[in-house]
Amino acid sequence: MTRPAPTRRDSPRPPRARLGxxxxxxxxxxxxxxxxxxxxxxxxxxxxxxxxxxxxxxxxxxxxxxxxxxxxxxxxxxxxxxxxxxxxxxxxxxxxxxxxxxxxxxxxxxxxxxxxxxxxxxxxxxxxxxxxxxxxxxxxxxxxxxxxxxxxxxxxxxxxxxxxxxxxxxxxxxxxxxxxxxxxxxxxxxxxxLLSPPRRGDxxxxxxxxEPARPLADVLRDVRFRAACVASFAQGWSSLGVRSALVPVLVVEVLLQPTSWTGVLFAVAAVAQTLALAPASRFVDTVGRRPAVIGSFAVAAVSLAAVPLAPGLVTLGALLAVYGVATAFMGTAPAALVGDAAGARGGRPVAIFSMCSDVGAIAGPLVAGLLVDVASFEVAFGTAAALLAVSAIVAIRLPRGIPVPQP
Known part of the structure; x- marks a missing residue:
């Protein structure tokens, strides 16, 4: 089996570079x-x-x-x-x-x-x-x-x-x-x-x-790709599924507030995620994928599990904002792991990674709705939090440091 690319354990601050x-x-x-x-x-x-x-x-x-x-x-x-x-x-x-x-x-x-x-x-x-x-x-x-x-x-x-x-x-x-x-x-x-093959001199x-493309079989055996797919499924289930499907119902039926507050709360979470994207992505590149995945998915698990326990809109907004910050890391680190594992022209690995999120997004609302009917909001959100926690645990096996370009 092909060994993962070498990583850099120290994290010196790299020079600021323009994006391609x-x-x-x-x-x-x-x-x-x-x-x-x-x-x-x-x-x-x-x-x-x-x-x-x-x-x-x-x-x-x-x-x-x-x-x-x-x-x-x-x-x-x-x-x-x-x-x-x-x-x-x-x-x-x-x-x-x-x-x-x-x-x-x-x-x-x-x-x-x-x-x-x-x-x-x-x-x-x-x-x-x-x-x-x-x-x-x-x-x-x-x-x-x-x-x-x-x-x-x-x-x-x-x-x-x-x-x-x-x-x-x-x-x-x-x-x-x-x-x-x-x-x-x-x-x-x-x-x-504007999208064209790389220009000479770039x-x-x-x-x-x-950067060489890796055979799909090698990518599938790579712990980085497996961790990324688990994370993608958990995020699709929790963010696109449970959060989007149940928070609006929670606002109206539990907190007894107008539906308009749902848009406000989601906007707060989106702003928090947007503001956190730049520092989060820099953290992933300079400190490492492993701590980013472990930390963000653990924080997301705790904040999402606490959502149905929120006594009011202010607390709920704060929890969703924390979750939004976590998703800034959750959106960048797993995708970067796919690139690290697949190398160049990794079309099929990216497709598999995307499918994991889609499966979670499709199944999440259905299972969560069923759990609310037969159990409670706490159980539905707790299930999503458990999947996020599993992603953090799986990430413990990721290599430390960050990948370095091959000479």
Whole structure:
């Protein structure tokens, strides 16, 4: 079995380096993609219900996107191996753009459901190829900072999108879908024009490109990749699943507060995560992946377990803010581990990593809802906290220090 790359145990402060062009471009693309996605999310359930269907059918429209992402992900890695990251990324954005525009013109529920499913396929192509390109465009000592910048584009876009969506919804229920198609078109044009093979003389990009790709079997046996996949599943279950599904219900049914407070609380957590991204990603690159994963997942486990015990909105907001700071580390460190384990052109490992999050995001709300029905909020949140704690324990086996570029 191939041994993990050498690591540096000491952590001298490296010189501040500019991010590569592809990293900046991918961050801009992420912003435009997430602005559009955030615009659609608040109106999608209402738009689906306007076709006269029940709540289960409305939920199916929401699930179709995630389900088709999961189904398409195994094939995206092979697409990347054949066509390259840039081509798959641009085609994926195009598919989401066209399907979103057509969704705004849907004549019935079935058309909307099918178009959302097609959009999920394009989304899988975009997200996996973008992350693969990002990991392959940076050296190990800058990897987490590049991921942090990219995720920052998603976070800022995600905060701006819902506000714009509310305004557009006053025009019509279909306006957000056309706006989403427009932002995706902008993202696609940016990708086509500015994402290009490394230029001659770009030392950082050349070093990253020279990093050898590892056979998939070796990557699957690598403790770093396994720890990253466990972390990805736990984060999908807890962040995208349990937190997003149950906090709104907790606010209304337990704390007896208006639903508008849910948006405020999620905004507080998003701001905390955004502010923490830069120091978190620098910590991951300079101190190490291992302490970042252990510490952040342990903190996230404790804060999430305490959420259903919060006596009021202030305490709940503080807990979600702490959880938001932890997710800044949770989003960068596991992804950096995937890059460390897979090397360059790791399309299939990135696809597997993404699938772990999707499975958690799909199963988390279902299991959590069942646990609330048969047990309590405390049990539902406690289950998510237990998965986060398992991720921290698994990370104890990670190598110490940080990877160094191969000479």
């Amino acid at each position: 062009r592809d990293v900046v471009v991918l961050g801009v693309i992420a912003f435009f993609v997430m602005v559009g996605f955030g615009v659609v999310v608040p109106v999608l359930p209402v738009y689906a219900a306007s076709f006269g269907v029940g709540y289960v059918a409305v939920g199916a429209v929401l699930s179709a996107f995630a389900l088709m992402r999961l189904v398409a992900s195994p094939f995206v890695g092979r697409m990347i191996d054949v066509a390259g990251e840039r081509v798959v990324l641009s085609v994926g954005i195009g598919i989401v753009a066209v399907s979103s525009g057509l969704a705004g013109l849907a004549h019935d529920y079935v058309q909307l459901l099918l178009l959302r499913g097609v959009g999920g396929i394009g989304s899988a192509m975009f997200t996996i190829s973008a992350m693969t390109l990002l990991l392959a465009s940076t050296t190990p000592d800058r990897r987490a900072r590049s991921i942090g910048f990219y995720q920052g584009g998603f976070l800022v876009g995600g905060m701006a999108g819902p506000a714009l969506g509310g305004l557009l919804a006053t025009v019509s229920l279909t306006a957000p879908f056309f706006f989403y198609a427009g932002t995706l078109a902008v993202a696609g044009v940016v990708g086509i024009l 030392a950082a990009a050349a070093a990253a490109a020279a």
